[in-house]
């Protein structure tokens with residue numbers, strides 16, 4: 001087993017499994033973030049792509065699936081096994097990723113005026129089409145055999161379709177060996193999150209550690225929303241909510257629905273303006289049995305399809321919305337304001353003090369979202385400078401990840417006779433903190449692998 005990504009990082013997830021002349025990847029994610037990190041996407045894979053027989057995919061976040069089309073472009077013709085909701089999400093996420101790469105490439109070309117070594121985008125829509133043909137959707141709990149590897153997918157409670165994967169294989173001496181890959185683990189607060197199962201019995205565990213040294217704040221998102229809505233109502237402004245398309249958008253809409261039902265906020269116009277989020281929201285409805293939502297709240301889906309939510313599909317409608325007077329609430333993407341229609345809303349409304357921008361998730365370095373949240377007086381949007389006059393607020397408690405406390409509790413369900421726990425998908429600080437806590441509490445041997453470290457199990 002080799003850690004070929006997300007070791008000491010939170011993006012670029014990839015682990016190589018090799019046994020009895022069969023090679024498989026668990027995840028094949030894109031590196032995301034500042035250029036010095038995302039440049040790693042252009043490095044060759046250590047293995048020839050046509051020697052990989054299968055990819056076992058945990059979920060449809062780009063940092064876990066985003067390099068699949070590149071693997072295919074370089075010759076991978078094996079199967080990609082993932083859950084049904086993940087397969088549906090891939091059809092939305094991968095074409096979007098190809099679009100972003102195209103823009104990214106244009107940017108690079110402009111900046112370096114052809115003097116760089118990259119000749120084309122990492123991959124294009126044709127590679128994505130071929131990739132989607134290689135996807136095999138499977139059910140949670142279904143056993144799938146691929147060469148010497150038998151796999152079973154368990155609900156991880158992170159985003160729709162997200163799974164932890166149990167890989168079982170046999171050593172030459174006939175001894176069975178089981179490795180459980182947690183993928184990204186969901187938080188313990190369950191509202192509108194996909195359901196979460198306890199990890200199964202295994203010999204080795206590969207556990208994510210994104211929040212290995214932090215607990216989420218316990219603030220009440222409803223209080224922040226009430227405050228924000230009363231502010232823009234009073235001034236007849238717009239509340240602009242940048243939200244990630246998968247999970248966060250649906251959660252925000254659910255909170256707005258519940259709060260309107262409870263008369264905590266009035267029924268003012270809500271606009272959902274993100275083609276990707278619109279399609280993902282349909283999937284949440286389609287797979288509602290996979291999501292933690294009490295049946296008494298199924299009115300949420302009627303709410304989504306009612307006049308109380310204006311779904312903005314076409315670019316023309318979105319342009320009209322830019323001019324629409326408040327009060328109202330615009331939910332749009334991307335969540336970090338690094339692209340998408342949110343930019344047009346910010347451009348037209350950020351200089352007007354009647355408006356408010358409400359962030360709903362982590363804002364990475366070098367993103368517009370981070371600049372606004374940090375209180376920069378001027379920000380650059382689509383190549384022009386704007387003065388920030390709109391108010392700014394943030395809800396910090398809606399993470400789709402388990403925090404330190406959740407991860408420690410999750411490890412409590414591991415097999416007490418396990419041989420080793422490996423921590424990946426985390427920076428070194430969080431990994432060390434979590435490793436120490438797991439070792440002290442459960443006396444499990446814990447390993448912190450470095451990039452390209454290989455283990456013979």
Ligand SMILES: [Zn+2]
Pocket residue numbers: 059061064158184
């Ligand atoms: Zn994820």
